[in-house]
Amino acid sequence: MSRKVHVQTQINGDSIEFLCEPRQSMLEVLRDDLDLTGAKEGCNNGNCGACTIMVEGRPVNSCCMLGVEAEGSNIETIEGVASPEGLHPLQQKFLEHAALQCGICTPGFIMNAKALLESNPNPTEKEVRFWLAGNLCRCTGYDKIVRAVLDAADNGEDDL
Amino acid sequence: MQAFEYVAAESLGEAISLLDKHGNQARILSGGTDLIVQVRENRRQVDLLVDIKKIPEFNEIFYNGSLQIGASVPCYQVYGNEDVQRLFPALVDSTSIIGGVQIQSRASIGGNLCNASPAADSIPALIALGASCVIQGPNGDRKVAVEEFCTGPGQTALSSNELLVKLVLPKPANNSSSFYLRFIPRNEMDIAVVGVGASVELSSDHKTFVSARIALGAVAATPLFAEEASNILAGQPVSEESIQTACSAAQDVARPISDMRGSAEQRKHLVGVLTKRALNGAISRIKETA
Amino acid sequence: MAIVSIPSLMRDLTNEKSQVEITGTTIRELLDNMESEFPGVKERLCHQDDGIERISPYIGVYIDGVLIERGMRSPIGPNSEVHFLPAMGGGC
């Protein structure tokens, strides 16, 4: 066990300080130290996307990032996506399209889809599928997830 | 996960002196998408991680007659760069298929190179594009061609107190373009069974090869520059025959192994298929932009 | 009389008969009557669970095409057809 490091960062708009060992992943810090358990551990090596968070506006596998690397950065997790006014359009569309079954992959999909729509407000089906390829879902067969994301996109149309 | 110390270096000098002090037990941390997993799975022993992402020069990417890519520049900034898209399409091909987009947010092209995986996607593209590495150590800097950089699986030309600062890609000639593709069982999220990068320069009438560079991934202990296959094309007409000769020559230098991702015979076969597709891909790009 | 089809690997007990007619209003009665006619049948189809004789969990019993859920007490109609088949495992 090596000494803990003090880290100051922004999470969902709040300034957060925490102590962590250098070997702790950002995912571990979020889940075990900050009790932000919305990000899930599915594989712990960057192949399932269940732990996806946003760092400086980019989607990141929090299992492949160290907690200490969060120093001075701006982080968004699934817990910060809904606002007091209500659900984010992606969250709403996931519900309307029944785009989740067990739901364990859902936070990761929503975070990564959010990143997609912020960089490409009106993606094609192919673009959605390519962008979300780093997120595994074993329940839905992806069909309804892809439709939900397309529906949440700017045009609001399920353009298939 | 094994315990280690972490330092976010603020200057190139600090990074080098830390490496000089800790030797093999220190590793440079950039995107960390390979390194962090390797350390977690005890595939690499470290006492110290030196984070270089906070050093400005490692994050610069710009074109001034040649393309300069800082060692920490993440994949998404490489394929998002307009000069890269215009002049170095093979680099777009390769950096946009490394892991998923979440990996591309952090994984750097320098890290992909220093990780020295025989199957690394960016390396054949860099070799095809004639890229060279700028390496800095306590006694100054040196330049190494990318095809000379990897010395074995996970092994590089870096000595324990040196680090990769940036990659330099020369200005492509007129009537030239490049292409990278790999073969994987899925359509994404896989390690290349075989990867082929090619850059091609044609005569102004697009009828003759002026020069070409072909590089192969996942068919040897390191990514290979298929020099003979490349040279064969110079002066040859742009035809199926000459492309086929190059493909056979590429297959000749491939020395693949059999593992769970593919058999040796499958890889040899795929070198032929992918070399043809890479060359044709580059050629059609030249014709499109003409 | 219920018509009971005998699994082929048990026909050594029924002088190779593939079907036998047995009386019984429940599986328990049916098995008791079968046992007295063809000794050894129960040893193949039942097991002891905490001293209670039950249908072996490896056996699925079908009455008129329907897999029974009530074990030994499952009722049998006068002309019912009874099958003993290897049990199906299930998942989700």
Place this chain on the structure above:
Amino acid sequence: MKSGNGYKVIGSRPIRHDGVDKVTGRAKYGADLNFPDMLYGKVLRSPHAHAKIISLDVSQALEYPGVKDIITGSDLPIVEERIAEFGEIPENMRFLSDNVLASEKVFYKGQPIAVVAATDIHTAEEAVDLIEVEYEILASVTTVEEAIAPDAVVLHQSLTTNTLGEKTDIPTNIASHFRHENGDLSLGFSQAETNGVVVERTFTTQTVHQGYIEPHTATAKYNPDGELTIWTSTQGAFAVRDQVAEILRHSASKIKVVPLEIGGGFGGKIRVYVIPLAALLSIRTGLPVKITMSREEVFEGTGPAPATLIRVKIGATKDGRITAAEADLFYEAGAYPGSAVGAGANCMFTAYKIPNLRIDGFDVVVNKPRSSAYRAPGAPNGSFAAECVIDEICQKLEIDPLEFRLFNGAKEGDRRPTGPIHGKIGYIETVSAAQTHEHYQSEIDILKRQGRGIASGYWGNGAGRSSVNLTVNGDGTIMLLEGSTDIGGSRASIAMQAAEVLGIASEDVRPAVVDTNTIGETGVTGGSRTTHATGLVAIRAAEDVIAQMKGQMADHWEVNQVEFADGAFSSSNKSCDFKEAAKICAPVVGSVTESTGGAGGGFGTHIVDVEVDEETGKVEILRYTAVQDVGTAIHPSYVEGQMQGGVVQGIGWALSEEYVFGENGDMKNSSFLDYRMPTCYDTPMIDTVLVEVPNPGHPFGVRGVGEVPLVPPLAAIANAVSRAIGVRMTDLPMNPGVVLKALDKI
């Protein structure tokens, strides 16, 4: 509003009750629970596929700072042989206990040997490395062929072949053997030989995993008064309670299992793995203990679906009538007996009328992870073989594969090849729907090496015990407590059935999945039983509530007779809707525990188009349509979702998923990188057609829908590839290397 089927709620698509928690990250899954004084457990697992444990020294690890306790096999009570049913596959308790924590011998790489409890996970991991184990490595048996060879290494000296209850006394790796036999096989085949065609082939499938995204996890807290509480992710809280009680010899009445949200199961979260270990460590340390598997542990240490070797021979006359079929099924049980070979045999020919039949099934142990249930356990393997042979017969007889199925397909009253008579089934309806579907009418491009494949499949579906507790609130809403853990939207499908009976909206029912102390005994969420069985019990509870309210309204209105219809209570001169009645009657409680029956079997027929890249051997899925008899779709979106999910698991099984084992039975690809499950970039949209032939065994006609969709895809895709390249594919997965070989390119 009515949804066209005469129902108000059933057939509509309300937002699921647990949805908001799940899209906001607030839903608590198995690993999301933390206690301040919690210990973290880490399991030491065998690096060898078959070995004797000579010595085990934990002293160094015990002294490591932060380590609180270590348990090994000798710390478990001796559990003697006893067969019990927790899920749907019978369990031998001694084998179950050994599989949780090995005693003298290990039978597969990844089998638990010791468990460390420490103050943090990293410390626990470091301590595990300090445990010293001396093994005597034994020769391992890793394939069916090896296992059944006369001179084979025998895994379990106590194991003899169970032949329908009859036991030989010779130790063997063949745990059980059964046979289905009907009609006159030689007559049937001679009819086909003289006037038709006989096709015989041998098929292999590899070990595959359910691939749920959430690893197994458990948190246990033991109190000095003997009360043990377990929070976990499971398909059956009561099954967990009973397994832990057996393995630890702890009174079941002193165990409370709290089912947290479950991140996928598919049959793999019925048997316990780390749960009893966390419980025992908590009992010994008095502190809360959490154990969560890594993905590698999930692959190597839990129960995948068995690899199989299957020989099938089918004969048919020129005019396309099946005259005889026979099959030999060898299923790899893994380290301990209990593969789903029985189901494989039961399902493989069920869609057809076959007068003459023989099926022999063998359950074979090998030095691989112990196989367990995976969505329609056993059925995909057997049906893959059967449906591929049927497709080849269609090609040889030049008969349209759907025509062939209409001709030979089973209807109500037909005899199943294994004997029993079919009740009300909708197989033929799925075939007709597939035939008229635009997909089947569309063209494919043969020149581009495109091919179209057809296959059908069957699953029996289950019923069994469920419990529901309904409380009517004063505002006319309902609290619905249930014991069925919700893997894919069953809160909604059960609440909707209660709402339909009560004449209220789905949103007015608040379903909650509760712990084993709060609700009556409920079977696992498995066997496609939940919407049928727990739904049926919810209907009974709702009917009970109505009966009580009718009585109370009669007193309130001072009349003798009160009716309830279309959501309204009425007497001769008064009437009010449910909500008004609730104001008067609440609280009303209806509580029902019932062992249900009446499950209706389900059939599916799938159409798939593929394109094969001749140069690389890669298979692309161009288009996929799944047709299924779903009885009555309660929430069509989640029925479609079950079908789409099953299809994509089938695509993975057919094309890219397999355990790659080394010489000694060590798994080489235990990560999501190299165990290749399909991503959304590998799959097209999955079209679904819901055929509704109501199940007479359920008031609303529900049939289980979850498992059927994984049965047809393997054969459908294999048939498509075979037709595309003109070579019969018989081995899964059909990865690029396999296809290149079939094409003679390597």
